[in-house]
Amino acid sequence: MEQEPKIIRAPFSSQQVADLNFYQQSGVFHEFTCGTQGVHPGIQKALIATEEGWKCTDTSCDYRQDWAHAFMADRPFVENQIRSIHELVNPSRKTLASSQEITP
Numbered sequence: 583m584e585q586e587p588k589i590i591r592a593p594f595s596s597q598q599v600a601d602l603n604f605y606q607q608s609g610v611f612h613e614f615t616c617g618t619q620g621v622h623p624g625i626q627k628a629l630i631a632t633e634e635g636w637k638c639t640d641t642s643c644d645y646r647q648d649w650a651h652a653f654m655a656d657r658p659f660v661e662n663q664i665r666s667i668h669e670l671v672n673p674s675r676k677t678l679a680s681s682q683e684i685t686p
């Protein structure tokens with residue numbers, strides 16, 4: 583079986599738009615950012631998904647992108663990743679409580 587990364591292309595469905603923007607705002611993944619060089623000095627402008635494709639969050643910038651990785655619109659996958667990262671960063675309350683009981 584080939585392990586080629588899957589790509590989805592605009593136009594995106596409204597569901598894909600919602601899921602792609604959920605991914606962008608997850609804070610867990612490196613988000614898609616504007617690919618125009620030198621337009622936003624010192625800032626990595628995030629992209630926002632629309633049904634026509636990605637647009638730069640800076641409305642004066644005309645950067646557009648028409649593809650995304652399929653996993654970015656895979657909501658259960660993204661939610662799983664968020665959960666596992668949060669568990670790494672903030673151990674669950676239960677784990678924390680029991681470790682405090684053990685620690686003098």
Ligand SMILES: [Zn+2]
Nearest residue numbers: 616638643645
């Ligand atoms: Zn831009």
